[in-house]
Amino acid sequence: MSAEHTISLADLRAKQPRFQGLTAGHRACLGCGQALAARLVTEAAGPDVAVANATGCLEVFTTPYPESSWRLPWLHSVFGNAGAVAAGMEAAYKKQGKSTKVIAMAGDGGTFDIGFQALSGMLERGHNVLYVCYDNEAYMNTGVQRSGSTPHAATTTTSPAGAARMGKRHMKKDIVTIIAAHRIPYAATASVAYVSDLRRKVRHALEVDGPSFLHIHAPCPLGWGHEGAATIEVARLAVQTGLFPLIELERGELTAVMPIRQPRPVRDYLALQNRFRHLFSQDPRAQVELEHLQALADHNIEVYGLLGENADAQDSEGADTVQRGGVRWA
Amino acid sequence: MTKLTRGAIALPGTSLANRTGSWRVMRPLHQHRAAPCHTACPAGEDAQDWIARFDVGDWQGAWQALVSANPLPAISGRVCPHPCESACNRGRYDQPIAIHSLERYLGDMALQQGWDYPVAPLDAALPAVAVVGAGPAGLSAAYHLRRQGFKVSLIEALPQAGGTLRSALPYYRLPTEVLEGEIAHLLALGLDWRPHTRLGRDVSLEELEQDFAAVFLGPGNQKGRRWDVSFAVPDTLRVGLELLHEWMRMGTVATPRSVAIVGGGNTAVDLGRILKRLGAAEVHLITHERIPGPGVADFDAMPAAEREVRQAIEEGVVVHEHRSVRRLLLKGNKVIGVEMVHAKKLVGADGRPRLTTFEGTESVLHVEEVIPAIGQQVDAEGFEPLLQGRPFIPVDAYSGAVPGSAKLFAGGDARGDHGTVSAAVGDGRRAALAIARRLRGQGELNPETRATIGFEQLNLNYYEHQPRQEAAVLPPAERVCHQEVESGLAPAQAALEARRCLSCGNCLACDNCWTLCPDSSVLKTRERASDGSHYVFDYDYCKGCGLCAQECPTGYIVMQPEY
Ligand SMILES: Cc1cc2nc3c(=O)[nH]c(=O)nc-3n(C[C@H](O)[C@H](O)[C@H](O)COP(=O)(O)OP(=O)(O)OC[C@H]3O[C@@H](n4cnc5c(N)ncnc54)[C@H](O)[C@@H]3O)c2cc1C
Ligand code: SF4
Ligand code: SF4
Ligand code: SF4
Numbered sequence: 001m002s003a004e005h006t007i008s009l010a011d012l013r014a015k016q017p018r019f020q021g022l023t024a025g026h027r028a029c030l031g032c033g034q035a036l037a038a039r040l041v042t043e044a045a046g047p048d049v050a051v052a053n054a055t056g057c058l059e060v061f062t063t064p065y066p067e068s069s070w071r072l073p074w075l076h077s078v079f080g081n082a083g084a085v086a087a088g089m090e091a092a093y094k095k096q097g098k099s100t101k102v103i104a105m106a107g108d109g110g111t112f113d114i115g116f117q118a119l120s121g122m123l124e125r126g127h128n129v130l131y132v133c134y135d136n137e138a139y140m141n142t143g144v145q146r147s148g149s150t151p152h153a154a155t156t157t158t159s160p161a162g163a164a165r166m167g168k169r170h171m172k173k174d175i176v177t178i179i180a181a182h183r184i185p186y187a188a189t190a191s192v193a194y195v196s197d198l199r200r201k202v203r204h205a206l207e208v209d210g211p212s213f214l215h216i217h218a219p220c221p222l223g224w225g226h227e228g229a230a231t232i233e234v235a236r237l238a239v240q241t242g243l244f245p246l247i248e249l250e251r252g253e254l255t256a257v258m259p260i261r262q263p264r265p266v267r268d269y270l271a272l273q274n275r276f277r278h279l280f281s282q283d284p285r286a287q288v289e290l291e292h293l294q295a296l297a298d299h300n301i302e303v304y305g306l307l308g309e310n311a312d313a314q315d316s317e318g319a320d321t322v323q324r325g326g327v328r329w330a
Numbered sequence: 331m332t333k334l335t336r337g338a339i340a341l342p343g344t345s346l347a348n349r350t351g352s353w354r355v356m357r358p359l360h361q362h363r364a365a366p367c368h369t370a371c372p373a374g375e376d377a378q379d380w381i382a383r384f385d386v387g388d389w390q391g392a393w394q395a396l397v398s399a400n401p402l403p404a405i406s407g408r409v410c411p412h413p414c415e416s417a418c419n420r421g422r423y424d425q426p427i428a429i430h431s432l433e434r435y436l437g438d439m440a441l442q443q444g445w446d447y448p449v450a451p452l453d454a455a456l457p458a459v460a461v462v463g464a465g466p467a468g469l470s471a472a473y474h475l476r477r478q479g480f481k482v483s484l485i486e487a488l489p490q491a492g493g494t495l496r497s498a499l500p501y502y503r504l505p506t507e508v509l510e511g512e513i514a515h516l517l518a519l520g521l522d523w524r525p526h527t528r529l530g531r532d533v534s535l536e537e538l539e540q541d542f543a544a545v546f547l548g549p550g551n552q553k554g555r556r557w558d559v560s561f562a563v564p565d566t567l568r569v570g571l572e573l574l575h576e577w578m579r580m581g582t583v584a585t586p587r588s589v590a591i592v593g594g595g596n597t598a599v600d601l602g603r604i605l606k607r608l609g610a611a612e613v614h615l616i617t618h619e620r621i622p623g624p625g626v627a628d629f630d631a632m633p634a635a636e637r638e639v640r641q642a643i644e645e646g647v648v649v650h651e652h653r654s655v656r657r658l659l660l661k662g663n664k665v666i667g668v669e670m671v672h673a674k675k676l677v678g679a680d681g682r683p684r685l686t687t688f689e690g691t692e693s694v695l696h697v698e699e700v701i702p703a704i705g706q707q708v709d710a711e712g713f714e715p716l717l718q719g720r721p722f723i724p725v726d727a728y729s730g731a732v733p734g735s736a737k738l739f740a741g742g743d744a745r746g747d748h749g750t751v752s753a754a755v756g757d758g759r760r761a762a763l764a765i766a767r768r769l770r771g772q773g774e775l776n777p778e779t780r781a782t783i784g785f786e787q788l789n790l791n792y793y794e795h796q797p798r799q800e801a802a803v804l805p806p807a808e809r810v811c812h813q814e815v816e817s818g819l820a821p822a823q824a825a826l827e828a829r830r831c832l833s834c835g836n837c838l839a840c841d842n843c844w845t846l847c848p849d850s851s852v853l854k855t856r857e858r859a860s861d862g863s864h865y866v867f868d869y870d871y872c873k874g875c876g877l878c879a880q881e882c883p884t885g886y887i888v889m890q891p892e893y
């Protein structure tokens with residue numbers, strides 16, 4: 001007898017063989033990278049975790065009054081203070097003698113820009129908190145305004161491509177280096193396209209004693225202008241081009257990278273997204289900016305030593321090879 | 331509903347009240363599409379299916395799935411030219427799956443373990459069916475009818491079953507124990523086995539049609555075609571297939587020092603290899619076509635399998651491609667050579683290839699003997715009208731039904747449009763299905779309509795390059811007499827090879843969709859869902875983003891408009 005006939009979908013959902021910290025019914029856009037990332041993080045972290053969530057897409061789409069998609073203790077801070085609220089939660093649990101782990105969650109706006117001082121303070125004071133930044137590279141919730149994380153040359157509503165310039169003039173802020181300067185025990189970047197790697201980093205970050213930071217690249221179909229179905233493909237190309245290096249730092253020192261087996265040209269990544277569409281126009285500046293972005297990717301590859309010498313089971317192409325029966329993602 | 335303080339708290343998981351499935355305009359669906367290996371297999375095997383079972387260590391289940399189409403895997407795993415591998419999607423990624431090696435592995439394992447073919451008990455309510463000819467086509471038809479509970483009388487002119495497999499396939503490619511093993515196993519299924527009974531001599535077609543509800547004819551091509559040439563030939567001329575038969579019976583034949591075999595089919599190639607083994611210093615093959623291989627058009631390729639031609643060449647057989655015989659050089663009644671000319675099949679205005687020879691390209695080959703091996707036709711003595719004046723039995727290409735007859739079906743080499751073991755097995759299988767449908771009043775058999783999944787529909791990001799596992803092949807110098815040239819895969823090799831299969835078009839339970847859905851709308855089930863997978867879509871919440879379909883490695887998920 002088939003599963004549908006013996007068990008209702010609601011029961012089946014309740015009996016899923018892994019922890020579900022974030023459930024369905026949330027109001028994220030189709031193919032939302034952040035919704036996926038938050039699900040993956042809580043799955044890997046749970047069940048004994050509590051979340052402090054800055055204002056942003058994630059907070060808005062998971063908790064429209066009077067509903068919540070969260071299935072763990074969750075607190076909404078304001079936009080700028082997720083770090084501070086998480087630090088307070090951690091102190092409270094410590095006082096109560098509880099081992100519950102605390103995760104702060106914020107978007108790139110709430111991390112790179114508005115929430116930065118609270119984050120920096122939390123790190124500096126050594127709170128045992130994992131701070132996760134879901135990086136969708138602009139203020140998406142309020143209508144796609146540029147943030148400190150928006151990549152160079154991307155169009156947003158406040159950095160439109162046009163006669164004056166080809167999208168955002170400034171560079172993407174190098175947040176990981178700034179975090180590394182706090183010399184915390186563990187900081188890493190991850191991507192929704194590399195799930196095993198992401199899970200491992202969440203678990204490792206929660207194991208270390210002291211503050212840890214995880215920067216997750218999470219495509220936004222609406223703001224980036226790609227199909228919802230392409231979210232993983234876009235994220236994967238960001239890694240495979242070198243534009244979003246997957247790295248790990250301990251006490252500020254680079255300790256590991258995910259090697260790139262065969263770097264893909266940045267065009268492959270950019271061409272999937274409308275926010276870079278102007279780079280494929282006849283405008284003579286387009287060519288220059290394309291080369292500029294390629295140079296930024298090449299620079300990352302060089303600085304972090306991303307080029308793999310030999311094919312590796314954990315490199316940008318070997319990671320997450322399927323196996324019958326799904327044993328890799330139990 | 332629980333009353334909440336405004337702006338303060340919400341209960342966990344309450345968003346499930348919000349059915350985001352109403353946003354959806356496209357719906358993800360599981361769709362089992364046919365793997366190219368399945369579509370390409372003339373016997374109708376679904377390699378994707380049985381390799382999946384193999385991969386999880388269910389060897390008997392794998393064998394059972396395999397023999398649900400082809401009851402002769404130990405044989406076909408050795409001799410089939412494996413068009414499945416040419417079609418295999420993995421061939422465009424690195425190298426195709428060694429399907430034939432795995433097939434042989436399972437066939438050998440079944441023989442060793444004595445696994446029984448899964449068949450339904452005899453059903454007394456079903457009428458009896460006759461099968462004529464116990465070659466691969468007849469054996470397959472008999473087996474597939476028997477599988478469905480029909481009483482089957484298997485009628486064979488010779489004392490033993492096997493057809494051309496027994497009379498002409500050399501031991502070095504098909505060891506006798508393998509042939510005997512698989513055939514004995516089949517005959518033990520409770521068939522009414524009638525050897526020494528020739529249709530047209532011991533029993534007439536009319537008698538069979540009277541006594542049986544349906545008759546399948548698989549007589550093969552037993553009559554050598556005349557070498558229809560305008561030049562003089564010696565009266566001592568020996569013919570390829572007869573020489574092969576003689577060697578199979580006696581173990582040896584008179585061997586000249588140098589010989590030219592005319593033809594590019596299995597008979598020519600095997601005879602060449604045998605004469606080499608018997609000590610001929612020079613063996614030449616003269617063929618209108620080219621050595622088969624990638625990029626060689628079917629009509630321009632020698633009919634023999636690529637692997638066989640390659641091995642023959644390794645053993646010292648010299649192939650003269652694109653050549654035609656002009657005349658024999660005779661000294662009295664004795665051959666001293668052959669005059670060849672360049673020749674090629676050119677496609678004419680009507681789209682049909684025709685042989686053209688090129689004047690001024692003549693050359694002479696000095697040989698002691700010339701042996702034509704140019705093909706066979708149906709020996710229809712006693713049932714000639716069936717051929718309607720043609721060399722073969724005309725039939726419906728899919729079901730094998732003889733047009734205009736309610737009872738007669740035919741297949742295998744006797745159809746004249748193909749000549750391999752797997753094609754014969756497939757003919758027998760489809761005819762058996764068609765017969766069963768007719769006799770049960772279920773109408774005619776229709777071709778399978780499942781779409782084939784293309785390479786482009788797979789997501790290759792989730793696979794890793796792995797070299798194909800090759801079976802050991804005897805070095806040419808050690809290929810003497812009956813020694814089997816190719817051996818089987820070792821167990822560890824076979825396991826590695828099965829793991830390489832991409833599972834085209836069918837779920838491999840990788841968990842991608844379950845893990846990557848941003849809306850937690852793919853649920854995993856312990857039991858199988860009704861479509862056979864372990865995943866169900868929760869359409870109450872699925873927004874239809876299509877991410878699961880995009881990231882499914884096997885192309886098992888498709889998006890369909892919602893209306
Ligand atoms: C030398 C050689 C090598 C080959 N190598 C390969 C190979 O490597 N791979 C491959 O796939 N194929 C190969 N083939 C082709 C393959 O053997 C045939 O395609 C296949 O055997 C056809 O099966 P069949 O059942 O149609 O006919 P057959 O195998 O010819 O069997 C026909 C049977 O019917 C019986 N019969 C005939 N007339 C009557 C009658 N009037 N009454 C009762 N019984 C009758 C015959 O005795 C015989 O047993 C080779 C063929 C030859 C000659
Ligand atoms: S990879 Fe597997 S399923 Fe796909 S064509 Fe090859 S054998 Fe068949
Ligand atoms: S990924 Fe989830 S939401 Fe998107 S189509 Fe598939 S099941 Fe639906
Ligand atoms: S993604 Fe994996 S588990 Fe899901 S349907 Fe495709 S093959 Fe099956």
